Amino acid sequence: MPKKNQSKATETLKGHQAKDKDVRLPYFDYLLAALKDGNESVEKSFGRHVHWGYWEHPQQAALTTEGFAQASEDLSRQVCLAGRIENNQSVLDVGCGFGGTIAHIDENYQGMNLVGVNLDERQLARARDIVKPATNNSIEFKQGNACALPLPDQSFDVVLAVECIFHFPDREQFFKEAFRVLKPGGYLALSDFVSHPLLHPFAKAKLPNRISVGFYGKCNLQYGVAEYRNLAKKTNFTIQTERDITVNTLPTYSYLRRLSQQHRVNSVFALVETATAEVLSRFRLLNYYVYGFQKSA
């Protein structure tokens, strides 16, 4: 990395390291504890991917653990399609969780150089344990913050961020970092909860820390379609994919209800936050989008 960029990134990194300790995601504490206890349905549902999933045929969704595992795999696939991933590329997955999307790419493409970045070392340890590269591919999992990526300029063909950008300290800073590490013509692809403007005044409300962390951690739900279009323009990306897939995510709420009944999830926050997200999604105030942005060649 050129010296000037390196020192700028180091400064940003220091700023974000101070904030890293504030990032609390109770749902990952819950998942890691359940996985350690050998909970089979949590293992099958969230042992690889930790996201909302994409139900190809939402009207006929089979609300089984196998059905949800397939939906989870299919969401990764949709984001990879938006990133126009091809064989023999370098792909960075930011906020990689337990490495499910990296595993998906490893199993479906060849000659890949795959890097997963996450803040949480505990998740990375599991990813290193369960995701091993196929012949002809390489995989590395690195600790780091999405807003100060510990990676050189122009080193990736594609950057992915599957259902995690709402946790990042600053979407614009992440877009700048993605732009920096992408090669010219490269793609940034992501999935996110995209809100209706009517929701923005509520999403901006300042809540006590305990309530705003809740079960799913701090989530910034202030980005709508217009905000994404402005952000793309401001950070020199061209939008190539802008897909509302809300209907393909709705069966997940019924699936989660079944799972929580079986396992007696005793976090009030988990139940209230999931129910709120379901109502907002059914009224189309909170939508789920897949995006693909291209850096100019």
Ligand SMILES: C[S@@+](CC[C@H](N)C(=O)[O-])C[C@H]1O[C@@H](n2cnc3c(N)ncnc32)[C@H](O)[C@@H]1O
């Ligand atoms: C809903 S999970 C999605 C995980 C994974 N992308 C998947 O689809 O399975 C959100 C992820 O974002 C990660 N994350 C949150 N803030 C981050 C940050 N500032 N930098 C890097 N990763 C972050 C969390 O640790 C978690 O793994």
